[in-house]
Amino acid sequence: MTYAKVQARRVPGVAVAIVVAVVFIGAIPAGAQTYLRTIGTGQLLNPNAVAVDTANGSNVLVSDAANRRIQVFSATGTFIRTIGSGTIGFPYAVAVDTANGSNVLVADFNNKCVEVFTATGTLVRSITGSGANTLGAAIGVAVDTANSSNVLVADWTNSRIQVFTATGTYVRTIGSGTIGVPYAVAVDPANGSNVLVIDNSGVDVFSATGAFIRRFAGTGANALSNPLGIAVDTANGSNVVIGDANNNRVQVFSATGNFIGTIAGSGANALNLPQGTAVDVANGSNVLVADTHNNRVQVFTTSFTSPVTVPALSAWSLLALALLLGTAGYLVLRHRHA
Numbered sequence: 001m002t003y004a005k006v007q008a009r010r011v012p013g014v015a016v017a018i019v020v021a022v023v024f025i026g027a028i029p030a031g032a033q034t035y036l037r038t039i040g041t042g043q044l045l046n047p048n049a050v051a052v053d054t055a056n057g058s059n060v061l062v063s064d065a066a067n068r069r070i071q072v073f074s075a076t077g078t079f080i081r082t083i084g085s086g087t088i089g090f091p092y093a094v095a096v097d098t099a100n101g102s103n104v105l106v107a108d109f110n111n112k113c114v115e116v117f118t119a120t121g122t123l124v125r126s127i128t129g130s131g132a133n134t135l136g137a138a139i140g141v142a143v144d145t146a147n148s149s150n151v152l153v154a155d156w157t158n159s160r161i162q163v164f165t166a167t168g169t170y171v172r173t174i175g176s177g178t179i180g181v182p183y184a185v186a187v188d189p190a191n192g193s194n195v196l197v198i199d200n201s202g203v204d205v206f207s208a209t210g211a212f213i214r215r216f217a218g219t220g221a222n223a224l225s226n227p228l229g230i231a232v233d234t235a236n237g238s239n240v241v242i243g244d245a246n247n248n249r250v251q252v253f254s255a256t257g258n259f260i261g262t263i264a265g266s267g268a269n270a271l272n273l274p275q276g277t278a279v280d281v282a283n284g285s286n287v288l289v290a291d292t293h294n295n296r297v298q299v300f301t302t303s304f305t306s307p308v309t310v311p312a313l314s315a316w317s318l319l320a321l322a323l324l325l326g327t328a329g330y331l332v333l334r335h336r337h338a
Helices: 315-327
Strands: 002-010 019-030 033-039 047-053 059-064 069-073 079-083 091-097 103-108 113-117 123-127 138-144 150-155 160-164 170-174 182-188 194-199 202-206 212-216 227-233 239-244 249-253 259-263 274-280 286-291 296-302 305-310 330-337
Touching (some): 047 227, 047 296, 103 150, 113 138, 150 182, 182 227, 227 286, 259 296
Parallel strands (some): 138 182
Antiparallel strands (some): 002 019, 033 296, 047 059, 103 138, 227 239, 239 249, 249 259, 274 286, 286 296
16 A cells, blocks of 8 residues: 655744645555354364354354254354254355245255255255256355345356256356356345355456456455355445455455455464354344364454545645645645655
8 A cells, every 4th residue: 555645834934833644545444353252162073164044043054064964053152953964965055045934055065966954954955956057066055135045056066156046946157167166155135146256266256147247366465365265244335254264364355355354363262274254244244254173163243344445646636735735824845655
């Protein structure tokens, strides 16, 4: 980030006063994160994904990968139930369809499908696709509640996103020929149901119908390395919350890809291979992280907001500012970039 600095002081004969106007050029990140609680201690083994059921008291659903099941907890961490034990082959992602009785959708990598359960754990259906649209390996899942609860599946083997209706009818393919290796998928309902895909070490953004919009991956110290989870904070400008696994942190970006902040925890609460993320918009946009190698879910409060972008001032604009100061009895001494 660069800035322009203008210094001014009164003309001789008047008491000296220094005025410094600083104009930032670019996006200004803002916010902070604080550890709130841990969920699932002693009850999870290599959890790799997490979802929040905002229609049921913000219950927390965790993909308990090594135990091949979904564990459900209250928002404060009380165990409620197990879903899918004996049915799920290997859960890689979990989502909740709040518009259809809080059905639970599981991306089952080994069974090459998305399994749909009721909120209490009864298997409703499996979504597999057919023919050319058959899923190769389901590694991510999201629900577009703004579009009849369409189901979006990250089809890892076939390098694409497959879209189905809530009942499993094929709708369209997104990203074929563009996506390299999809790991996770999310939907941004506040921006036309844009589709966000973790692809290699970045995020590809498509329209709901599949048009490519942009890609972002962070830069410099904020660059992503093996991101494995993604969520959208619909209560805060559609900020994008990403599990940056190799860097042991969660990175937060604006909807257009500007870096906002980092969640990493510290001490006993430090993250170790964070994968799936979720945002509890019903509780101040708390961020939930599947802290895989620590066998737990970590919950953080945040105050992240979208960055404010201030355009650069031209030399003429700076001159105008100088003249304005001059009318108040100030004399501009110098203009400097740093």
